[in-house]
Each structure stands twice: as C-alpha cells, then as structure tokens.
Amino acid sequence: MSGTSSFSEAAHVALSNSQQRRNLRQATTSIRAKRDAAVGEVDQWEALREEGRRIKDRTMRHLDVHLERLEERVTAAGGHVHWARDGDEANAIVTRLVRDAGSDEVIKVKSMTTAEIGLNEALARAGIVAHETDLAELVIQLADDRPSHILVPAIHRNRAEIRTLFRRHLADTEELTDDPAALAEAARRHLRRLFLSVDVGVSGANFAIAQTGTICVVESEGNGRMCTTLPQTLITVMGIEKVLPTVADLDVMLRLLPRSSTGERMNPYTSLWTGVADDPPDGPRAFHLVLLDGGRTETLADEIGRQALHCIRCSACLNICPVYERTGGHAYGSPYPGPIGAILAPQLAGLRDHTSLPWASSLCGACYEVCPVKIDIPQVLVHLRGRVVRQAKQDGWRGRVAGERLAMETMARVFASRRRYEAAQRTARVTARAVTRDGLVRPQLPGPLGAWLSSRDLPAPAAQSFREWWRAQPDQSDPDGHGGAA
Amino acid sequence: MRIALFITCLSDTLFPDTGRATVDVLRRLGHEVVFPEAQTCCGQMHANSGYQVEAVPLARRFVRIFGDPSFDAIVTPSGSCAAMVHEQYPRLAALGDDARLADAIAELAPRVFELSQFLVDRLGVEDVGAVFPHRVTYHPTCHSLRLLKVADAPLRLLRAVRDIDLVELPAATTCCGFGGTFAIKNAETSTAMLTDKVSAVLHTGAEVCTGLDNSCLLHIGGGLSRQRSGVRAVHLAEILASGA
Ligand code: SF4
Numbered sequence: 001m002s003g004t005s006s007f008s009e010a011a012h013v014a015l016s017n018s019q020q021r022r023n024l025r026q027a028t029t030s031i032r033a034k035r036d037a038a039v040g041e042v043d044q045w046e047a048l049r050e051e052g053r054r055i056k057d058r059t060m061r062h063l064d065v066h067l068e069r070l071e072e073r074v075t076a077a078g079g080h081v082h083w084a085r086d087g088d089e090a091n092a093i094v095t096r097l098v099r100d101a102g103s104d105e106v107i108k109v110k111s112m113t114t115a116e117i118g119l120n121e122a123l124a125r126a127g128i129v130a131h132e133t134d135l136a137e138l139v140i141q142l143a144d145d146r147p148s149h150i151l152v153p154a155i156h157r158n159r160a161e162i163r164t165l166f167r168r169h170l171a172d173t174e175e176l177t178d179d180p181a182a183l184a185e186a187a188r189r190h191l192r193r194l195f196l197s198v199d200v201g202v203s204g205a206n207f208a209i210a211q212t213g214t215i216c217v218v219e220s221e222g223n224g225r226m227c228t229t230l231p232q233t234l235i236t237v238m239g240i241e242k243v244l245p246t247v248a249d250l251d252v253m254l255r256l257l258p259r260s261s262t263g264e265r266m267n268p269y270t271s272l273w274t275g276v277a278d279d280p281p282d283g284p285r286a287f288h289l290v291l292l293d294g295g296r297t298e299t300l301a302d303e304i305g306r307q308a309l310h311c312i313r314c315s316a317c318l319n320i321c322p323v324y325e326r327t328g329g330h331a332y333g334s335p336y337p338g339p340i341g342a343i344l345a346p347q348l349a350g351l352r353d354h355t356s357l358p359w360a361s362s363l364c365g366a367c368y369e370v371c372p373v374k375i376d377i378p379q380v381l382v383h384l385r386g387r388v389v390r391q392a393k394q395d396g397w398r399g400r401v402a403g404e405r406l407a408m409e410t411m412a413r414v415f416a417s418r419r420r421y422e423a424a425q426r427t428a429r430v431t432a433r434a435v436t437r438d439g440l441v442r443p444q445l446p447g448p449l450g451a452w453l454s455s456r457d458l459p460a461p462a463a464q465s466f467r468e469w470w471r472a473q474p475d476q477s478d479p480d481g482h483g484g485a486a
Numbered sequence: 487m488r489i490a491l492f493i494t495c496l497s498d499t500l501f502p503d504t505g506r507a508t509v510d511v512l513r514r515l516g517h518e519v520v521f522p523e524a525q526t527c528c529g530q531m532h533a534n535s536g537y538q539v540e541a542v543p544l545a546r547r548f549v550r551i552f553g554d555p556s557f558d559a560i561v562t563p564s565g566s567c568a569a570m571v572h573e574q575y576p577r578l579a580a581l582g583d584d585a586r587l588a589d590a591i592a593e594l595a596p597r598v599f600e601l602s603q604f605l606v607d608r609l610g611v612e613d614v615g616a617v618f619p620h621r622v623t624y625h626p627t628c629h630s631l632r633l634l635k636v637a638d639a640p641l642r643l644l645r646a647v648r649d650i651d652l653v654e655l656p657a658a659t660t661c662c663g664f665g666g667t668f669a670i671k672n673a674e675t676s677t678a679m680l681t682d683k684v685s686a687v688l689h690t691g692a693e694v695c696t697g698l699d700n701s702c703l704l705h706i707g708g709g710l711s712r713q714r715s716g717v718r719a720v721h722l723a724e725i726l727a728s729g730a
Contacts, residue, residue: 007672008671008672008673008674008675011672011674011675012674015674015675015678322660322661322663322679323672323675323679326675326678326679327675358536359667359668359671359672360672360675361665361668362628362661362663362664362665362666362668362669362676362679363534363628363665363666363668364628364632364661364665365628365629365631365632365633366628366632366659366660366661368632369632379577382533382534382536382538382574385534385535385536386536386537386538386539386581387536388536389535389536389537390536390539404535408532408535408537408540409540411527411531411532412532412537412540412541412543412544414526415495415526415527415529415544415547416526416543416544416547417526418523418524418525418526421495421526421527425498425499428499440711443712448670451669451670451671451673452669452670452673452708454673454677455673455676455677455680455708455709455712456669456677456680456705456708456709456711456712457707457708457709457711457712458704458708459500459704461499461500462499462500462501462502462503464502465498465499465502466493466497466498466501466502466504466505466506467493467498467521467523468502469502469505469506470505470521470523471523
C-alpha cells in the first residue's frame with residue numbers, strides 16, 4: 001500500500017459494508033463499556049498506567065542488555081535462541097525447525113508477530129500446513145480472509161457466515177446451527193484432533209522476562225495452552241520489544257492488559273514457561289525462541305516514534321477509535337490496524353510503504369487516553385506526518401503531494417506577514433462572491449474544497465473580518481509596538 | 487487585567503462574531519482587551535499536516551507578538567489553538583533546535599488561555615450575566631477535552647446562563663470527524679463520523695449546538711446546514727455575550 005490516497009481508497013469500500021459497520025459498532029460499543037467498568041474499579045489506574053509507561057521506557061533504553069540476558073536464561077533453561085533480522089529470516093528459521101522436527105504440520109497460538117511476517121504463507125510454500133487454533137483466527141483462515149482486529153480478528157463477520165464456513169470445511173457439521181455454543185463445540189471437536197496429532201506448536205509471546213528466561217502468553221480460550229504444552233516441539237516467534245526486565249514488571253503489565261483489552265479483571269489463561277521441563281519431563285522436549293527485529297531497531301532510533309514499540313497489543317485504542325469503528329481493520333492494509341497500526345506499520349515496514357496511514361486519524365486523542373502504557377499516539381502520528389513530508393521533499397515531491405506542498409508553502413508565506421495575510425483575507429472574500437449563494441459556498445467545486453463540500457456546507461468569508469471591525473471601533477487602537485506591518 | 491485577544495485566523499476570517507462576543511464578555515467583567523493586529527495564524531494546520539518545519543517561524547512570530555510583558559493574559563476562543571501553544575510549541579522549538587524559543591514559550595504558555603478555562607479557572611467566574619432562551623446542547627471538542635482538559639468549565643458557564651434549556655449530547659466525547667485536513671484527505675470517513683455526530687445533535691431536539699472551537703463547529707454546522715436540519719452551530723462566546 002502506498003500513495004497518500006490508499007487509506008481513503010480502502011475506507012471508501014469499507015464504509016459501504018453495512019454488515020461490517022453494524023458489527024463494528026456493536027462490538028466496539030460493548031467492549032468500550034466493559035473496559036470503562038473494569039478500569040473504573042482500579043483506584044490508582046492512572047498511576048498504574050504511568051508505571052507501565054515507565055517500565056517500557058526504561059526497558060527500551062537498554063534493550064540490548066535485556067535481550068542478551070533473556071538469551072542467556074532461555075539457553076540455561078534448555079531452550080534455543082535464534083536471532084532474525086527480518087521476517088524472511090524468521091520464516092526460514094521456523095521452516096527449518098519444523099522440518100528438523102520431522103513434521104509437515106504445526107498448530108498455532110494466536111499471534112500478531114507471525115501474521116506480521118506472513119509465517120503461514122511461508123510455511124505453505126515449504127509444504128507445511130499451519131493450523132490456527134484461536135477460534136476467530138480459525139474462522140479467518142477457513143475463509144481465506146485477513147484479520148481486522150488485534151484481539152477479535154473476525155470482528156467483521158457474523159455467526160451465520162461462520163456456520164456456513166464450518167459446514168463447508170469441518171467434518172460432521174451437516175446439522176450445525178448458528179448457536180454460539182454449537183459453533184464453539186464444532187470448532188472444539190476439530191481442534192481436539194489437531195491438538196492430539198500435530199507435533200509442533202508455534203506461538204507468539206505477550207511478554208518475555210529477561211530475569212528468568214520465562215515466556216508469557218495471555219489468552220481467553222485455552223487453545224493456546226494446548227499448543228504450548230502438548231506438542232514435542234514448541235517454537236515461539238517474538239518481536240524483540242516484548243522483553244521485560246523482571247517478574248515484577250510482568251506483574252504491572254498483567255494488571256494493565258486484561259482490563260484494557262477484554263475488560264476483564266484477569267484473562268482466563270495465562271501461560272508461563274521457562275525453557276524445557278526435564279525433571280520430571282513435562283511439556284515440549286524442545287523449545288526454540290526466535291527473536292525478530294523486523295524494523296524494530298530502526299524504530300528504536302526514532303526518539304518520538306519509538307513509543308510505538310511500547311505497545312502491549314491490548315487493542316483498547318482500536319475499540320475507542322472513531323475512525324477504526326467506521327472503516328474496520330482492513331482499510332489499514334496491515335496486520336496492525338487502528339491507531340497503533342497507523343503508527344507501528346509505517347515504522348516497521350518502512351514509511352514509503354504506508355504513506356497514508358499517519359493521516360488515518362482525526363487526532364482526537366481518544367487512543368492516548370485509553371492506552372495502558374500511555375503511548376502518545378497523536379504525537380507520533382503528527383511526527384510521522386512530518387517524516388513523510390520531509391521524505392517526499394528528499395524524493396523530489398513526486399505525485400499528489402506536490403500540489404499540497406505548494407498550498408502549504410504559500411500559506412506559510414501568507415501567515416508570516418500581516419500585510420499578506422490581510423490581502424489574502426480580502427482576496428478570499430472577493431473570490432468567494434463568485435461561488436456563493438445566500439452566504440454559502442456553492443457545493444460544486446473541485447479540489448480540496450470540493451471534498452469538504454461533498455457533505456458539508458461552507459459559509460462565505462464574513463463581509464467584515466474581525467480585525468476590520470476592530471479597526472472601525474473608536475478607541476480601539478492597537479497596543480503599542482504591534483501596529484505596523486510585520 | 488490587560489488581556490490580549492488571540493482571535494485565530496479562522497474566527498478572524500469566517501466568524502468575526504465570536505471575536506466580538508469574546509471582547510464583550512471580557513469587557514463586561516471589567517477587563518481591558520487589546521488586539522495585537524500583527525497576529526495571523528498559530529501554525530496548527532502546518533504542524534498537524536507534516537509541515538512542522540514551516541510552522542516553526544509561525545511559532546516564533548506568535549511568541550514575539552504575544553510575548554509583550556504588559557499582557558496579563560492571552561485569551562483565545564479556541565481550545566485547539568490554545569492547545570497548540572501548550573502542547574506543540576515546545577516540540578516545534580525542539581525541532582527547530584531553538585533554545586531561546588523554548589524558553590520564551592515556557593514563559594508565555596502559562597498566560598495563554600482558552601476562553602472558558604480563563605473565565606472559570608483563572609477568574610473564578612461562572613455567571614457572566616448572559617440570557618439565552620434556547621435549547622442548547624454542548625459538544626466537547628477533542629482538543630479542549632483531551633489536550634487542554636477544560637473539564638466542566640464550559641458547562642458551568644452554560645448552566646449559569648438565564649433561560650437556557652441545556653440538554654446533554656449523547657456520545658458527546660466522540661470526535662465529530664473534523665481533524666483539520668483529515669476532513670478533506672479522508673472526506674468519506676470524516677463524513678461517516680459527522681453523520682453520527684449530527685444525528686446525536688438532532689436526537690437532543692436542540693436548536694443550537696455549541697462548543698469551544700469554531701473549526702469543529704464549522705464542521706458540525708456545515709453538516710447540520712447541508713441537511714437543512716434547522717439547527718445552528720454557535721460558539722460558546724456568542725451565547726455568553728447574548729442578551730445582557
Ligand atoms: S497502542 Fe496502547 S492502546 Fe493501542 S493496542 Fe497498544 S497498548 Fe493497547
């Protein structure tokens with residue numbers, strides 16, 4: 001996805017999807033209310049958020065140290081650590097590990113990181129089948145669709161669609177109804193067969209603790225825990241930013257995350273494991289941790305942009321975002337949608353690939369208000385807009401940006417001088433006369449004004465500006481020293 | 487108090503009544519109001535659209551014009567432009583690597599107020615003697631709500647207005663979809679947001695939707711007008727100045 005119009009083009013399609021609009025409105029409204037209630041119960045919520053922000057900030061300052069410690073501890077606990085510069089390297093490592101384990105199938109815990117690097121597709125090219133075991137991810141996979149929400153990937157689909165999918169793809173589902181319990185039962189039967197037969201599990205990680213070498217996965221269904229405990233081999237793919245220095249830090253995060261994401265006091269399943277358990281032998285016999293950079297080191301170098309790496313993927317910012325609520329996740333063209341996607345995707349994949357995303361926001365600030373680790377998303381959005389514009393300047397202003405740049409530079413000149421500013425006010429007033437009826441600008445104009453006028457009236461400039469009125473008053477002299485043309 | 491009015495380019499050009507109303511209210515409370523005529527635009531559009539470099543000289547200009555030590559306060563009928571000075575100017579100074587500008591902003595910013603905050607929090611006034619016999623609903627504009635944190639200052643002022651029928655706006659804190667150039671670059675998404683805001687306003691049965699920012703009111707009012715709803719968007723200052 002590239003070019004400044006791409007989010008708006010994708011949104012154009014999404015906005016007319018009435019089923020999705022309704023699903024999103026209902027789902028985000030109810031989850032917002034749950035979150036508000038869950039957060040409202042915590043006396044010191046703001047202090048807790050500040051604590052979360054501080055932990056992330058501190059961790060990022062010495063990320064290299066914490067990662068080395070993590071590697072050392074995981075290795076000491078019998079695990080193997082692999083470093084991947086980018087998604088391709090990570091995919092190649094996982095493919096090799098699956099083959100080495102003698103398998104051509106894996107069962108997967110819901111994971112954003114493996115979606116980011118396109119692991120399932122890479123495995124498929126190597127002849128390895130990846131089975132998603134999170135209910136919603138399973139639905140997405142069966143539908144050959146893309147997730148549209150971090151936490152509720154199938155938020156854009158409804159029960160009837162899911163029943164149709166299950167009847168087409170899962171065994172013994174001829175009589176299946178769209179009753180949620182029946183749908184869950186059908187999925188359960190399908191998944192149980194996989195849990196008991198597939199020998200390699202693949203997961204992401206919500207957190208990893210450097211102090212102990214412990215990996216943490218947080219989930220609702222328990223299917224993730226099946227994947228991390230039943231197979232002989234477990235492979236965890238994790239972005240390097242997910243490391244936490246200590247167990248005490250995890251305590252803070254586990255208080256912030258469930259309330260922010262599902263509006264629960266605590267999520268139903270929190271799995272923690274450290275390397276492999278030998279005595280007595282329990283769980284996987286081999287554990288591999290793949291540490292992915294994938295643009296994170298570069299993101300870290302941007303002092304303002306690096307906040308995006310603090311994200312704990314709770315999705316509160318999606319649920320509160322008025323843009324996301326209307327466009328849904330696909331419009332963002334990235335596995336990371338919503339406000340966090342708008343600041344993370346362009347940084348991880350490169351600004352040139354997602355030039356429109358930093359503008360996919362009205363800067364209303366609702367995301368910042370709910371973010372459990374206080375990422376100032378509007379600040380990062382504005383900062384990234386500046387980077388896109390400065391990059392366009394370096395690239396010689398190709399494409400649509402050129403017209404905008406001319407307008408912006410002209411206006412900067414106008415605002416730099418009282419004389420030019422007042423002349424521009426008069427010109428606007430005179431020009432507007434030609435296109436005005438009854439004080440409103442006629443709704444048929446091209447360009448940026450036309451985009452405004454597509455749904456909104458626009459009053460003509462006032463017959464007398466404020467400053468003209470001011471000057472016309474007796475005794476309204478300008479305060480000393482400021483009257484002259486500047 | 488000697489108060490300098492920071493009118494904003496938008497209100498100067500499109501909504502002079504808001505400026506007059508602000509002057510009226512402040513004078514009625516016994517203050518001296520001056521209008522530094524060299525003022526133009528605070529640079530918010532540039533800063534928010536990726537043209538921060540171009541906004542730096544506008545920040546310098548603002549500080550030069552409003553930095554006059556004879557001004558006890560700088561008051562603006564815009565939450566968004568006040569927030570620009572408080573939130574973004576320090577960042578622009580950092581971007582421009584201008585320590586002097588940073589110092590000047592730190593000195594000036596505590597004296598820059600959005601109108602309702604100035605009246606309620608700084609002056610401790612809630613009743614400004616206004617009479618407004620209409621049904622009114624209040625939309626908290628995003629920047630006044632979340633950047634400036636004006637909280638209930640505007641509602642306190644509105645509750646003290648005589649004969650007003652103040653009704654609560656459903657989903658009040660949801661953005662109206664303006665967002666500066668967002669309204670143009672993502673016109674359709676912006677419109678989808680506006681549609682919901684307009685229907686919330688209509689749901690209240692109000693004649694007037696008010697707020698602290700003429701930019702957002704231009705947007706909401708533009709939608710109300712396009713739909714020939716018969717409902718007006720009116721800046722808070724104009725309600726406070728009315729009928730006395
Ligand atoms: S940016 Fe903040 S609110 Fe959004 S998903 Fe990440 S942690 Fe949650």
